Amino acid sequence: MISVKNLSKSFGSFVAVNDLSFDVNPGDIVGFLGPNGAGKSTTMKMLTGFLTPTSGYVRIDGRRVNKHTTRLQKQIGYLPEGAPAYEEMTVYQFLHFIADVRGMAKKEKMAGLTQVIEQLELYDVLDQSIETLSKGFKRRVGLAQAIIHNPQILILDEPTDGLDPNQKQHVRNLITSLSKDKLVIISTHILEEVSAVCNRAMIIADGVKKFDGTPLQLQQQSRYYQAVTLKLSYAADITGLLEIEGVDDMHVDKKTGEVTLFPATGQFILGPVTEYIHHYKLPVDRLHVDQGRLEDVFMQITS
Amino acid sequence: MKTTFFIARREFAAFFATPIAYVFIAIFLILSGIFTFFVGDFYERGQADLLPFFNYHPWLYLFLVPAIAMRSWSEERRSGTIELLMTLPITATQAIAGKFIAAWAVLLLALLLTFPVWVTLNYLGQPDNGIILAAYTGSWLMSGAFLAISMCMSALTKNQVIAFILAILVCFLFVVSGSGIVLNAFEKWAAPGVLDTVASFSFLTHFEAMAAGVLALNDILFFLLVTAVWLYAGLTVIEQKKAV
Numbered sequence A: 001m002i003s004v005k006n007l008s009k010s011f012g013s014f015v016a017v018n019d020l021s022f023d024v025n026p027g028d029i030v031g032f033l034g035p036n037g038a039g040k041s042t043t044m045k046m047l048t049g050f051l052t053p054t055s056g057y058v059r060i061d062g063r064r065v066n067k068h069t070t071r072l073q074k075q076i077g078y079l080p081e082g083a084p085a086y087e088e089m090t091v092y093q094f095l096h097f098i099a100d101v102r103g104m105a106k107k108e109k110m111a112g113l114t115q116v117i118e119q120l121e122l123y124d125v126l127d128q129s130i131e132t133l134s135k136g137f138k139r140r141v142g143l144a145q146a147i148i149h150n151p152q153i154l155i156l157d158e159p160t161d162g163l164d165p166n167q168k169q170h171v172r173n174l175i176t177s178l179s180k181d182k183l184v185i186i187s188t189h190i191l192e193e194v195s196a197v198c199n200r201a202m203i204i205a206d207g208v209k210k211f212d213g214t215p216l217q218l219q220q221q222s223r224y225y226q227a228v229t230l231k232l233s234y235a236a237d238i239t240g241l242l243e244i245e246g247v248d249d250m251h252v253d254k255k256t257g258e259v260t261l262f263p264a265t266g267q268f269i270l271g272p273v274t275e276y277i278h279h280y281k282l283p284v285d286r287l288h289v290d291q292g293r294l295e296d297v298f299m300q301i302t303s
Numbered sequence B: 001m002k003t004t005f006f007i008a009r010r011e012f013a014a015f016f017a018t019p020i021a022y023v024f025i026a027i028f029l030i031l032s033g034i035f036t037f038f039v040g041d042f043y044e045r046g047q048a049d050l051l052p053f054f055n056y057h058p059w060l061y062l063f064l065v066p067a068i069a070m071r072s073w074s075e076e077r078r079s080g081t082i083e084l085l086m087t088l089p090i091t092a093t094q095a096i097a098g099k100f101i102a103a104w105a106v107l108l109l110a111l112l113l114t115f116p117v118w119v120t121l122n123y124l125g126q127p128d129n130g131i132i133l134a135a136y137t138g139s140w141l142m143s144g145a146f147l148a149i150s151m152c153m154s155a156l157t158k159n160q161v162i163a164f165i166l167a168i169l170v171c172f173l174f175v176v177s178g179s180g181i182v183l184n185a186f187e188k189w190a191a192p193g194v195l196d197t198v199a200s201f202s203f204l205t206h207f208e209a210m211a212a213g214v215l216a217l218n219d220i221l222f223f224l225l226v227t228a229v230w231l232y233a234g235l236t237v238i239e240q241k242k243a244v
Ligand SMILES: Nc1ncnc2c1ncn2[C@@H]1O[C@H](COP(=O)(O)OP(=O)(O)OP(=O)(O)O)[C@@H](O)[C@H]1O
Pocket: A011, A014, A016, A034, A035, A036, A037, A038, A039, A040, A041, A042, A043, A081, B243, B244
């Protein structure tokens, strides 16, 4: 278990992380969100023992990271921001080096190497030096390095940044499959990624925690959560839609002619709306239910 | 111990993966050749020893060791790999030791590759090879002190050029503190005790006997101590300032 208490980090007079407290338990896959410069990477650097907190502490299984650094680092797999790697080494040499330094015995090392090479589809670039790799491949090498020792704690700073859509999907599946009974913290700027991969979302802005809950709870904060949007084939009287029980507000998009009905908090309006449409024979072409617009929520929470 | 070895091995390989080691060794060999045979009057002296060869080593190291060490930490900082390295389960001490051993091994290799000079000497006359071995040992010891200083300077900054210049500056102080110019400058006003202290930090003074093949305990201890102190300083720098 990771336990963060009143964690702060200042650079000079600038406060990058401000009094952050949270716990992460086995099974948690935390999506760490926040605008640029929010302090995500700085927090991760403190979780992994790279930076010393200005105040507060990080404990892993009850031990303070800054006291038992090496011992705790054994359990952590970490992908630093930008996936730094020794550029002059080949992919194979690099992964070999990481496995060696992590103290993996020969058999275990070979098994680990084979596995990550397969999982991240690195076979074709094994003998290529890292400086000549494309950005996406570099990121994949960084990921491979982080998971090679099958760590109990995975901390990944923007793991899917720079990956093509197929690889993004692939890596998300990989993270999901790896995360059984583990503690995973990933930072990302892709909000859907949190819904797709994580079971917990945490948003920070200006170093302060703004939201901590499930991705669903995050979506529910959206005005669009369970909102019903319809497209009429020709103009019809729609004023009655506002009278439907549970409908809080209505918005008509002048350009597209789409009508959006917003539910009152906690209400599901799809049933009553479809009933109304049937009853009054409204000429509806299309109809869909929104799952909540994360961008709106994100903006609302962080600004 | 094993971890230190893995790091040293990686660093050593990195010297050869980038052309640094080749360039370094080539320049070292060329310059030591020039100094020995042209500047140092190797033939004209008509003596079967390598004094002219070893006498120039402090001056060679002054520029060449900072060049080979400037990358050691600066590059880790610049490329961000320091974050990778320091979040692996290793201590800063192991990282520093590994880097030092690797670079020191390259220096040893460069020294060993000067063997043609020694072969020439044995062909021309009958030198005391024990003395020569002692001088080689002394030279390598001294290069370790240069290296520890240069690596500490590299730990200070992510800019290799600044690391290089700082290293030359500090090394230069250590080299010249025993030379006539500096001592004359001090002589005018400093107490004799101060003068001796300044002179006792000089690489030149401590290497003088070594170049002639005399390995005195106090000279050996001096270089080992300087090396240890600067390695420790580098360790402090890294531990205090890991990021950027
Ligand atoms: N070594 C440093 N010295 C000074 N300021 C720093 C340092 N490292 C980070 N900062 C500042 O701390 C703040 C938080 O940075 P951090 O990298 O944690 O942001 P982030 O949330 O990861 O942003 P992004 O989404 O862009 O990656 C930024 O304003 C950054 O400029």
